[in-house]
Amino acid sequence: MTALMKRIFMASGKYKTRIAVAFVFSFLKGMLKNAPIGLGFVVLAAFYHGYAPPQLCLWIGLGLIFILLLQMLCQNLSDRLQSAAGFLLFADKRMELGAHLRNMPMGYFTEGNIGKISSVLSTDMVFIEENCMDVLADMMSYVFSQVILIIFLFFFNPWLGLASLIVVLLILLLGRGLKKEALTDSAVRQTQLEDLTESVLDFTEGIGIIKTYNLLGEKSKTLSNSFREFCRTSLEFEENHTPWQRGLNLIYGFGVVVILCLSLFLYFKGQLDVTYLLGIMLFVFDLFGPLKALYGQSARLTVMNSCMDRIEEVFAQQELPDDGTHCIPESSSAPQVQFEQVSFAYGEQEVLHHISFNLEANQMLALVGPSGGGKSTIASLLARFWDVKSGRILVRGQDIRTIPLSNLMDHISMVFQRVYLFQDTIYNNLRMGRPSASREEVIEAAKKARCYDFIMALPQGFDTLVGEGGASLSGGEQQRLSIARCILKDAPIIILDEATASVDADNESYIQQAINELCQGKTLLVIAHRLNTIRHADKILVIADGTIAEQGTHEELMQRDGLYKHFVTVRETNQGWSPRK
Numbered sequence: 001m002t003a004l005m006k007r008i009f010m011a012s013g014k015y016k017t018r019i020a021v022a023f024v025f026s027f028l029k030g031m032l033k034n035a036p037i038g039l040g041f042v043v044l045a046a047f048y049h050g051y052a053p054p055q056l057c058l059w060i061g062l063g064l065i066f067i068l069l070l071q072m073l074c075q076n077l078s079d080r081l082q083s084a085a086g087f088l089l090f091a092d093k094r095m096e097l098g099a100h101l102r103n104m105p106m107g108y109f110t111e112g113n114i115g116k117i118s119s120v121l122s123t124d125m126v127f128i129e130e131n132c133m134d135v136l137a138d139m140m141s142y143v144f145s146q147v148i149l150i151i152f153l154f155f156f157n158p159w160l161g162l163a164s165l166i167v168v169l170l171i172l173l174l175g176r177g178l179k180k181e182a183l184t185d186s187a188v189r190q191t192q193l194e195d196l197t198e199s200v201l202d203f204t205e206g207i208g209i210i211k212t213y214n215l216l217g218e219k220s221k222t223l224s225n226s227f228r229e230f231c232r233t234s235l236e237f238e239e240n241h242t243p244w245q246r247g248l249n250l251i252y253g254f255g256v257v258v259i260l261c262l263s264l265f266l267y268f269k270g271q272l273d274v275t276y277l278l279g280i281m282l283f284v285f286d287l288f289g290p291l292k293a294l295y296g297q298s299a300r301l302t303v304m305n306s307c308m309d310r311i312e313e314v315f316a317q318q319e320l321p322d323d324g325t326h327c328i329p330e331s332s333s334a335p336q337v338q339f340e341q342v343s344f345a346y347g348e349q350e351v352l353h354h355i356s357f358n359l360e361a362n363q364m365l366a367l368v369g370p371s372g373g374g375k376s377t378i379a380s381l382l383a384r385f386w387d388v389k390s391g392r393i394l395v396r397g398q399d400i401r402t403i404p405l406s407n408l409m410d411h412i413s414m415v416f417q418r419v420y421l422f423q424d425t426i427y428n429n430l431r432m433g434r435p436s437a438s439r440e441e442v443i444e445a446a447k448k449a450r451c452y453d454f455i456m457a458l459p460q461g462f463d464t465l466v467g468e469g470g471a472s473l474s475g476g477e478q479q480r481l482s483i484a485r486c487i488l489k490d491a492p493i494i495i496l497d498e499a500t501a502s503v504d505a506d507n508e509s510y511i512q513q514a515i516n517e518l519c520q521g522k523t524l525l526v527i528a529h530r531l532n533t534i535r536h537a538d539k540i541l542v543i544a545d546g547t548i549a550e551q552g553t554h555e556e557l558m559q560r561d562g563l564y565k566h567f568v569t570v571r572e573t574n575q576g577w578s579p580r581k
Ligand SMILES: Nc1ncnc2c1ncn2[C@@H]1O[C@H](COP(=O)(O)OP(=O)(O)OP(=O)(O)O)[C@@H](O)[C@H]1O
Pocket: 107, 110, 111, 346, 351, 369, 370, 371, 372, 373, 374, 375, 376, 377, 378
């Protein structure tokens, strides 16, 4: 518990003082909880010794009211301070995590971590936010209450104090076992919760594909299995705790009997005053109550512990360094883009080996080659989705690792095959390309990207809301909107992943017109599939097995009897690898 308190306290940043003050009030609340017992004992002793003036009753009554009021005040202050601190702290933590995620390499998001991020941001953070402060403050008050009760007993008789201490030690020993079990179980449970989130995301995001392939039954079954599995683990979590909780209950009861019998024994031996015996009777049945309440919360505590582990794990992921201070120069005699001996690995697996090429301003470089050769990786490295393993990538002579990420992004636009439109109006989706753009500029970009007509045919024109992922628009329309976004951005370097999926002839022609508008006067790095695009490229790189197998213009490469010529021949005879015409 102390370890968890320390972790939360260390993570509480500017709310440390507020939390510390809340805990002080909680401590006072714990002390005051036992004060009526002390008062009761004073009354008993006074009556027993024949001292019972009417004023005593008045004072005791007033004292009790005072204690109750003070207890309420402390409770109120600690609750208010701690719950506000919890919500404020986790609002900040979410923003911190958001900033951290923004600076993470893209690889982190594509390597199956979406479920983890979602469950950390929602389930884990919400659980800690709602529980941490009140549970921790309650824990503190239980611990202090227990300590005070033991001190009472030591004060009455050292043997009683010692006996209660031994019982407490036994409880702590068994509690350690419970904690160990709970820690393991809650880690398993939280991991399953993460898998469950992943399954739900998978199901909802892929619902279109699932329906197309008639997999609704199968995938629903997978999802139901995940739900059932989580339910089973939760039940197991509870069941595994039960024997430990029963053991603890046994020791609580056993401890009460021992203290009761020992008190009577000491009384009959003349070693314990009758007033003390009566005092002990007052609270002996609740003697280990605070510890009982504390272990009753152990399940919540351990879940909080594993939530903290997972939150810290995401925070511990290395960010992509963004400490560059050299902005891209306005002009330079160096090539627009240079790859110098670039190697790259996903984890341990090296997928690019010593790639070197230059791309001059306003030229087009086409990357072609077999699937899995490394074309997309080359494009991603230029946008600094990841950092190279060795070698350098330069933009206008400047190593991209020394350029502030925002400056690099200002100079690069990417047109992906997979388009993402936010749940917002078409206008706002377009304006993301350049937030400072005027309405006229947005409309102009839409016209250039051949979007204007279909936008105006929508019920609210530019103010029409598009669904999550742009579900209410056709693939070709979404693609053109994403191109309009890039036209508005007007970045000098464009990375274009040409669509491989077939769209109808009209759409294809519109997309091509939109791309032609976008690419005017730009430097282009194209992952090319269309023979037409490839033919017009200033330079073609054939990428195979992470290396440049061949390079040159279409004519140069066709003169060699190499991989490229083979690919084109295959394309022309419509077999296998196919750069479309
Ligand atoms: N996120 C990733 N994690 C691990 N390996 C990856 C990842 N992305 C790609 N790879 C691997 O890197 C290699 C190069 O992949 P890349 O996507 O760059 O090839 P490509 O030429 O663009 O293929 P395609 O034409 O099919 O898109 C492949 O072996 C691929 O399996």
